[in-house]
Amino acid sequence: MWKFIVRRLLITFPQIVFLSVLVFIMAQLMPGDALTGLIDPTITQEALEIQRERLGLNNPWYIQYADWVTGLVQGDLGQSYRFKTDVTAVISERLNNTVLLSVVALVFTYLIAIPLGLISGRYNDSPLDSAITGYTYLGFATPIFIFALVILWIFGYQLGWFPTSGSVAPGMQPGTMEYYLSKLNHSLLPGISIALISVVGTVQYLRSEIVDTKQKDFIITARAKGASENRVYNRHIFRNSVLPIAAFFGWEITSLITGTVFVERIFGYPGMGLLFLESIGQRDFSVVTALTLLFGIASILGALLSDIILGMVDPRIRIK
Amino acid sequence: MSKAKFSKLLFAMMLVLLLVLAACSGGSDDAEGDGGGDSGDSGSEENNDSEEADGEIYDIADFSPSKEGEAMDGGELNFGLVSDTVFAGTLNFNFYSDVYDSEVIDWFDEALLEVDDTFTYTQEGAAQFEVNEEGNEFTFTIRDEVNWHDGEPVTAEDWAFAIEVIADPDYDGPRYGDVVNLVGAEEYHDGEADSIEGLEIIDDKTLKMTFKQATPSLLSGGIWSYALPKHIFEDIPVADMSSSDAVRENPIGIGPFKVESITPGESVTYTKNEDYWRGEPSLDKVTLKVIAPQTVVQALETGEVDMVDSFPTDQYPDVVDSLTNVDFLGRLDRSYSYVGFKLGTWDDENGKVDMDLENSKVGDVELRRAMWYAVDNDAVGERFYNGLRWNATTLMPSFYEIYHDDSIETPTYDPDMANQILDEAGYEDVDGDGIRENPDGEELVLNYATMEGGDTAEPLANYYIQSWEQVGIKVEKIDGRLLEFNDFYDRIGQQGNDDPDIDVYSAAWSVGTDVDPTGLWGPNVIYNFTRWEDEENTRLLEEGVSPEAMDLEYRQEVYSEWQEYMVEQVPVFPTVYRAELAPVNERVVNWDIRQEGQEILRYEVGVTQDEPVLP
Numbered sequence: 001m002w003k004f005i006v007r008r009l010l011i012t013f014p015q016i017v018f019l020s021v022l023v024f025i026m027a028q029l030m031p032g033d034a035l036t037g038l039i040d041p042t043i044t045q046e047a048l049e050i051q052r053e054r055l056g057l058n059n060p061w062y063i064q065y066a067d068w069v070t071g072l073v074q075g076d077l078g079q080s081y082r083f084k085t086d087v088t089a090v091i092s093e094r095l096n097n098t099v100l101l102s103v104v105a106l107v108f109t110y111l112i113a114i115p116l117g118l119i120s121g122r123y124n125d126s127p128l129d130s131a132i133t134g135y136t137y138l139g140f141a142t143p144i145f146i147f148a149l150v151i152l153w154i155f156g157y158q159l160g161w162f163p164t165s166g167s168v169a170p171g172m173q174p175g176t177m178e179y180y181l182s183k184l185n186h187s188l189l190p191g192i193s194i195a196l197i198s199v200v201g202t203v204q205y206l207r208s209e210i211v212d213t214k215q216k217d218f219i220i221t222a223r224a225k226g227a228s229e230n231r232v233y234n235r236h237i238f239r240n241s242v243l244p245i246a247a248f249f250g251w252e253i254t255s256l257i258t259g260t261v262f263v264e265r266i267f268g269y270p271g272m273g274l275l276f277l278e279s280i281g282q283r284d285f286s287v288v289t290a291l292t293l294l295f296g297i298a299s300i301l302g303a304l305l306s307d308i309i310l311g312m313v314d315p316r317i318r319i320k
Numbered sequence: 321m322s323k324a325k326f327s328k329l330l331f332a333m334m335l336v337l338l339l340v341l342a343a344c345s346g347g348s349d350d351a352e353g354d355g356g357g358d359s360g361d362s363g364s365e366e367n368n369d370s371e372e373a374d375g376e377i378y379d380i381a382d383f384s385p386s387k388e389g390e391a392m393d394g395g396e397l398n399f400g401l402v403s404d405t406v407f408a409g410t411l412n413f414n415f416y417s418d419v420y421d422s423e424v425i426d427w428f429d430e431a432l433l434e435v436d437d438t439f440t441y442t443q444e445g446a447a448q449f450e451v452n453e454e455g456n457e458f459t460f461t462i463r464d465e466v467n468w469h470d471g472e473p474v475t476a477e478d479w480a481f482a483i484e485v486i487a488d489p490d491y492d493g494p495r496y497g498d499v500v501n502l503v504g505a506e507e508y509h510d511g512e513a514d515s516i517e518g519l520e521i522i523d524d525k526t527l528k529m530t531f532k533q534a535t536p537s538l539l540s541g542g543i544w545s546y547a548l549p550k551h552i553f554e555d556i557p558v559a560d561m562s563s564s565d566a567v568r569e570n571p572i573g574i575g576p577f578k579v580e581s582i583t584p585g586e587s588v589t590y591t592k593n594e595d596y597w598r599g600e601p602s603l604d605k606v607t608l609k610v611i612a613p614q615t616v617v618q619a620l621e622t623g624e625v626d627m628v629d630s631f632p633t634d635q636y637p638d639v640v641d642s643l644t645n646v647d648f649l650g651r652l653d654r655s656y657s658y659v660g661f662k663l664g665t666w667d668d669e670n671g672k673v674d675m676d677l678e679n680s681k682v683g684d685v686e687l688r689r690a691m692w693y694a695v696d697n698d699a700v701g702e703r704f705y706n707g708l709r710w711n712a713t714t715l716m717p718s719f720y721e722i723y724h725d726d727s728i729e730t731p732t733y734d735p736d737m738a739n740q741i742l743d744e745a746g747y748e749d750v751d752g753d754g755i756r757e758n759p760d761g762e763e764l765v766l767n768y769a770t771m772e773g774g775d776t777a778e779p780l781a782n783y784y785i786q787s788w789e790q791v792g793i794k795v796e797k798i799d800g801r802l803l804e805f806n807d808f809y810d811r812i813g814q815q816g817n818d819d820p821d822i823d824v825y826s827a828a829w830s831v832g833t834d835v836d837p838t839g840l841w842g843p844n845v846i847y848n849f850t851r852w853e854d855e856e857n858t859r860l861l862e863e864g865v866s867p868e869a870m871d872l873e874y875r876q877e878v879y880s881e882w883q884e885y886m887v888e889q890v891p892v893f894p895t896v897y898r899a900e901l902a903p904v905n906e907r908v909v910n911w912d913i914r915q916e917g918q919e920i921l922r923y924e925v926g927v928t929q930d931e932p933v934l935p
Contacts, residue, residue, distance in 0.1 A: 031810040047497040054492065082418065084410045084492060085563035093584050149614070157618045164615060164624065170587035170607045171580065268612045270406050270585050278405040283806065 005308065012300045016293065021065065023292040027285045028061040055081060068289065078286035082279070087290045090275070095257070097167045098271035100183060101264075102255055104191030105198070109252075112195060113202035114245075120203060121210025121241070122233055132203065139200035145262040148193045152266060155189055162189040165268030190267040194260055202245055209241035216240075246313045250306025257298040376637060377707035380899035383650025386919060389909030391926025394604040397908065398932075399427075400611045400625035406585025407610060411571040413546035414482050415493040415562040420610075423629050426922070427590050427606060428469070429573025432462065432479065433545040437917025438722050439833040440539050446474070446574060446597060447545070455534035455870050458543065462525045465597040468549050469572040469579075475550075476527035480519045482548035484508070487516060490559040498544050503530045535865040536875055541833035547574070576601040576923035586610055602910070602926035620646050623932030626905040633708045633901050634776065645933040646903040649913050652719045653900035655830035656712050659695075659784070660892040661688050662823055664851030666816035672844045673851040681758075681766055681823045686745035687793075688890040689731060691824075693741065694791045695784055696733035697895050704776045704783075708901070712894035714883035716835060719897075722872070723835045725880040730887050738791040749792055756792040766795045769812060769825040772802035784826070798822055812849045825849070826895070833916070835879065836865050841886070852891035860885060906933040 052058050056067060071078055077087035120132040156164035163169065163186050172179040213219065214237060222236045261273035272291065279287040401407065407420035413429060416422055434445030441449065446466045450459045466474045486495050487505045499505050504517025518530040531538060552566050561567060571579055574597070577590035587609040592601040611619050613632065617639050619625045636648070661682040664675035677683035697711040713730045716723050731737075746759035758764040766788075770781045781797060788795045798821060803811065811819035812827070827849070829840060838861045839845055843853035860882040869875040886892070902913045907927045912920040 031804070031807040046500075047494050050496060051492070051494060079563075083408050084415065085568065089563075152615070153618070157615075157622055160622070164619070165611050166583070166586045166609060168583055168586070170583060170609055171589035172583070173581065265404070265612065266614065268586075268610060268615070274405075281405075 004311075005304070008304050008307070012304070015300060016296055019296040020069075020289065020293055023289050024061055024065045024068070027288055028064075030280075030283065068286075077290040080279075080284055080287045082282050082284040082287070087286050090287060091272070091290060091294070094270055094272050094275045097183075097187075097269065098257065098264075098273070100167075101187045101191055101194075101260075101269065101271055102252075102257075104184070104187045105194040105255075105260075106252055108192055108195030109199050109202065113199040113206065116199065117203045117206025118210065118233070118238065120207040121214070121237075124207070124211050129207075133207070136200040136203050139197050142197065144193070144197050144260075145266060147197055148190070148263050148266045151189065151193045151196075162186075167269055167271075186269070190263045190269050193267075194263055202248065205244040205248075206241060209244060210237055213237045213240050243310070243314055246309045247306050249309055250302045250304070251299075252302075253305055254295075254299045254302035258295050377702055378636070379707055380650050380652060383648060383899070383901065385649055385651040385914050386912035387647060387649060387904065387909060388920065389928060391602050391909050391924075392928055392930075393602075395602075395927040395930060396605040396607065397603050397627075397925065397927060398625045399606060399608045400616065400619055400628040401608055402613050402616055402628050402630050403610050404613060409568050409582070409584050410493075410562055411579075411582075412548070412562075412567045414486060414495065414548050415567055417494050424588055424608060425571075425573070426575070427577045427588075427608065428571065428575045428579050428593075429546070430575045430922075431545040432460070432466075432474075432547060432574075433543065435541070435833065435916050437914075438720075439541060439835075439916050441543070441545075445545075447479075451539075455538070455867060456531045458529045458531075458538075459522070460527045460529070462527075463597060464525065466574055467595055467597070468574060469593060469595075470549075470552075471595070472549065472551055473524075474547055474574055475524050476521045477524075478547040478550050479527050480516075480521055481550040481553070482546055483519060483544055484516060485548060485553070485558055485561065486544065488558040490557070492559065492562055495544070498542075501531050501533065501538070501542065503532055534867045534870065535836075536869045537834045537836050537865050539870075540835065576921075577603075577606055580605075596923055598921065598923055601923040617643065620903055620905070621935055623905060623934055626908050626927070626932055627903060627911070629902075631901050631903050632774075633899060634705060634774065636708065636901055637706045642935070643903065644935045645906055647906055649902045649904060649911070650899055651913055652717070653830075653898040654717065654719045655828055656715070656717045656897050657709075657826065657828040657895045658712075658715075658892045659691075659895055660812075660825050660827065660850045661852075661890070662812070662818065662825070662850060663891060665818050665820070666813055666846060666851060668816045671846075673848055673853050675851055675853050681764065684745060684759075685888075685890055686741050687747065688893075690738040690741040690745070690747075690791060691788055691793065692731040692890060692893040693734045693738035694793070695787045695895070698733070700780065700783065701896050704780055705896075705898075708899040709896040712897045713887075715837060715841070715886050715892070715894055716879060716883055717831065717894075717897050719831070720835050723876060723879045725883050728880070728884050728887055731893070735791055742791060742793075747792070754792065755789075755794045764794065766793065766823040767798040767821050768795045769798045769808060769819075769822045770802055771805055771808045771827070773805070777802055781826070795824060813851070814846065814849075816846055818849075818851065837861065837882070838865065841891075850891040852889070854889070856885055857882070857889070907931075 056064055059067075068078060077091075079085065080087050080090050083090050116132050120129045123129050152164060155161050167183060167186050168179065169182045169186070172182050219232060219236055222232050227236070258272060260271075261277050263269070264271045264274040265277070275287065276291045276295075278284075279291065401420055401423055403420050405420075407424055408416075408418040410416045410418065410421050411425055413422070413425055413431075416425060430446070432445055432447040433441045433449070436442045443449070447460045447462045449461070451457065460476070460479070462474055462476060462479070464473075468474060483499050483502065483505075485491055486493065486499050487502075487509045489509055489511060496509065500509075502516055502518040504513055504515070504519075507513040508516045518532075520528040520530070522528055529543065535542065549572060552572070553561055553564075556564050556566065566572075568584075569582060576593055576596045576598070578593045580589045580591045582588050587607065590606040590608070592604055594600050609625070611625060611628070616628055616631065617635065620628070620643055623645065640648070661680070663677060663680045663683060664673055667674040682688055701707060701710040711732060714725060714728055716725070718724045718726065742756060747756040747764070749755060750757045750761050756764060768781070768785065771777065781802060785795045785797070798819075808827075810817065812822060812825050813819075832839070839847065841848050841857065842861055843858050860878055863869060863878045864875060864882065869878060900913070904911055907929050908925065909928055910920045910924040910926055912918040
């Protein structure tokens with residue numbers, strides 16, 4: 001097992017280097033730079049030139065890349081031009097929000113998906129199953145950005161049950177209980193929106209696995225032994241059906257970090273996805289490259305985690 | 321799978337769909353019900369209005385820029401900062417470069433100098449001044465009652481310190497150009513001097529500034545008038561200032577409100593500054609929060625915010641009937657849209673435009689003038705913006721009341737005239753395809769660059785192209801599409817690499833407090849995207865900022881002449897002027913959306929009741 005993990009990690013490293021070079025070159029090819037947004041007749045061209053020179057924006061990409069890697073090795077991701085502060089500070093501010101939102105979304109996803117999947121699989125082809133499958137088809141077909149807007153409009157504005165933007169109420173003191181409750185409160189509605197849409201895949205996987213497992217010989221054996229119907233479902237079938245969900249889990253962890261652009265934007269929720277999008281729009285390259293690297297690492301680790309979990313759940317998959 | 325199962329599934333889906341649809345219509349019924357209930361007996365009248373609403377034309381003259389009333393004592397106000405993005409959080413006038421940051425700063429800090437409605441400095445601000453005869457030496461006296469939020473008095477040293485920081489080689493903001501006119505600033509910036517010669521601290525409250533050249537621009541925004549609290553920033557290296565806590569977390573200023581807490585990028589709460597030098601503010605508390613443009617209307621309707629910094633004017637016709645709890649204030653926007661012609665390239669080596677009329681497809685002034693006659697900008701304003709934009713005449717928008725010359729006759733929509741001009745200039749349709757060829761009988765196809773953005777960008781571009789085609793000039797969108805913002809400005813040359821394929825482009829300028837147009841249309845500025853220059857233009861621009869132009873009448877005359885000259889030469893033609901609208905909740909009083917010559921100042925804003933008015 002350890003051998004496998006180490007080998008995977010070794011392959012990962014060149015992947016990340018390649019990714020960072022790619023991102024760097026692509027960033028160079030994008031029109032404009034961090035100062036483009038400053039087209040303003042009251043700011044002179046000379047002042048902008050001085051800034052470009054100072055930021056090293058006039059250097060060729062490989063020199064900029066070398067500078068960046070040098071900083072990276074020393075643990076310095078550079079300065080964000082737009083925020084005029086360290087990239088690490090900008091990212092850590094957002095990372096907390098995104099992790100919170102993703103955890104909330106993940107919890108709701110499993111809270112909804114597992115019971116629905118179980119019911120749907122157990123009573124397959126009943127009207128209840130049809131209703132659940134119907135919901136999953138609808139979920140597949142509904143774009144998240146429309147759905148989130150509708151949810152926001154109904155629960156945020158019409159009913160007023162949830163706050164409608166931001167990650168925390170203005171004026172809260174960080175560190176107090178109130179502050180954390182307010183943060184949680186702000187993440188509920190976006191979290192539920194994400195969950196309601198993202199459950200559909202999990203429900204369907206679970207359902208089809210259960211329907212499949214139900215007809216296996218060992219289930220017949222279990223029944224023949226006289227196991228109660230609940231025991232058959234909760235012990236024998238469920239354990240053998242969560243495989244695809246376990247495989248998903250590693251990827252879900254990745255989304256903890258990458259965030260969800262659409263939902264963050266609609267709910268004005270300052271997370272990583274939004275930061276990434278804004279930084280591209282404003283050509284804040286230091287943030288873009290740092291984020292891409294982070295996302296790259298996250299998805300590679302996520303994939304690794306998925307493999308490990310699978311290996312633990314299902315010994316057949318374990319690589320020797 | 322059997323057919324039966326499929327139909328069952330379909331049935332289930334239909335059921336769910338039905339439920340969703342029912343929920344939707346239920347919601348909108350409610351919304352309508354609410355609106356009707358509040359408007360009471362005037363319901364029938366409203367119906368008539370809304371039927372016409374689509375085609376209704378509004379006039380900016382019907383809007384007031386300010387709102388007065390009797391405020392209650394205290395109260396809280398919620399201010400919405402409309403933005404897709406967070407604010408960057410560089411909360412100091414000396415360092416910010418993000419417009420949203422300046423909205424945040426405006427609540428707690430202000431300039432030491434006040435301006436009147438012509439953007440000229442007055443003696444009403446936190447500092448007063450005297451000018452010498454030549455107009456290049458200013459002596460400023462800061463009022464005694466002006467204090468920082470931490471109780472320290474604002475001194476001449478604080479002001480000089482701000483300018484020294486901006487001129488420092490390590491400074492990372494974009495404002496160096498604002499101080500470079502001071503004697504000795506360049507030497508200080510290049511490290512050749514230890515101090516700025518033109519700054520002289522006479523005593524605690526008195527600062528003398530000496531400028532290289534006297535120009536009327538100095539008096540209209542040409543002086544850096546924001547102080548920096550030296551007792552706080554003294555020990556911070558200049559390069560680290562903009563990322564320090566003193567800028568990002570605990571900023572202070574001299575304005576009517578103090579920053580209480582900041583949630584980075586999202587919201588700021590302020591409490592009143594009882595020690596404010598003009599007097600105690602009316603409100604107890606202000607909360608500023610970022611709201612997404614998609615949800616502005618709902619936020620105003622539910623009273624989540626009392627007012628917003630900007631409102632998309634194209635949404636106004638849709639919401640004017642439903643937002644009954646909101647008053648709309650309005651004023652002329654200080655920007656104009658224009659169509660420009662590419663007449664050369666940028667000479668990077670010499671830092672000037674390199675005009676080349678011979679090789680430009682639009683080098684012939686008659687062609688450019690005909691293209692101006694061919695478009696109906698009033699129709700554009702009415703059809704696309706319900707009258708909230710209208711035909712522009714000169715390159716000095718009517719916003720500059722004293723300089724805008726409305727006696728100048730400019731081409732307005734007249735296709736016959738356009739045809740006549742083109743016929744006379746030799747642009748004839750040789751091969752009979754309905755499209756004119758150039759005077760040499762060669763095919764003439766112009767490439768048009770314009771930006772994407774909003775619902776109207778594409779139809780508007782198409783409208784212009786059709787208008788030109790109607791007088792026989794073939795214009796095509798470059799690459800067959802609209803360009804993304806960064807791409808657009810790169811290709812029309814914001815860094816000097818002009819795309820030679822572009823012949824015509826549409827863009828807009830937001831103009832500064834100083835009327836001087838050199839920064840946009842001078843021969844040595846990169847933002848002169850047309851790359852057009854000529855002696856007369858240069859002469860007029862220079863005269864406009866010469867010492868003689870300190871005389872208002874002379875300056876008006878020069879700029880009248882310049883406006884007229886630009887109409888004759890048509891390197892660009894302005895298309896529409898714009899209106900700016902600002903919704904405020906009915907409970908808000910004493911608010912003025914102008915930035916110049918305000919009759920009501922920010923500390924006076926108040927509310928009439930504790931809770932926002934709801935529709």
